[in-house]
Amino acid sequence: MDINKVTAIFDEFRLKEVVETLIRHGVKGFTVHPVRGRGYYFDSFNENHLIKHIQMEIYAKAEQAKEIAQLIVDAAHVNADSEGLVCIVPVNDLLWIHDKRSATDNDFQFHR
Numbered sequence: 001m002d003i004n005k006v007t008a009i010f011d012e013f014r015l016k017e018v019v020e021t022l023i024r025h026g027v028k029g030f031t032v033h034p035v036r037g038r039g040y041y042f043d044s045f046n047e048n049h050l051i052k053h054i055q056m057e058i059y060a061k062a063e064q065a066k067e068i069a070q071l072i073v074d075a076a077h078v079n080a081d082s083e084g085l086v087c088i089v090p091v092n093d094l095l096w097i098h099d100k101r102s103a104t105d106n107d108f109q110f111h112r
Helices: 012-024 061-075
Strands: 005-010 031-039 051-061 084-091
Touching: 005 012, 005 061, 012 031, 012 051, 012 061, 051 061, 061 084
Parallel strands: none
Antiparallel strands: 005 051, 005 084, 031 051
């Protein structure tokens, strides 16, 4: 199995553009979570200084993870502080609950 997980954290107002870009490029599945955090930029007007962002996770064939990460960067970028980041990490194993088997590379093919 040669699968990576792409995790992106970006401005919540860019979600529509990111989702549309991924779907247009054939990315079939992803998970989205609303998150709050603090990074390079922080909200000095808020008591806890946290900013609302989106965290997105995508499992992909290792050879396609960099391309997916770049699609997210391009769609989320607006040339402002605190736009977020994208991380690619290897996955040692991934199990499908519905049929109790390990995932394979072919389960994560996206069409360009």
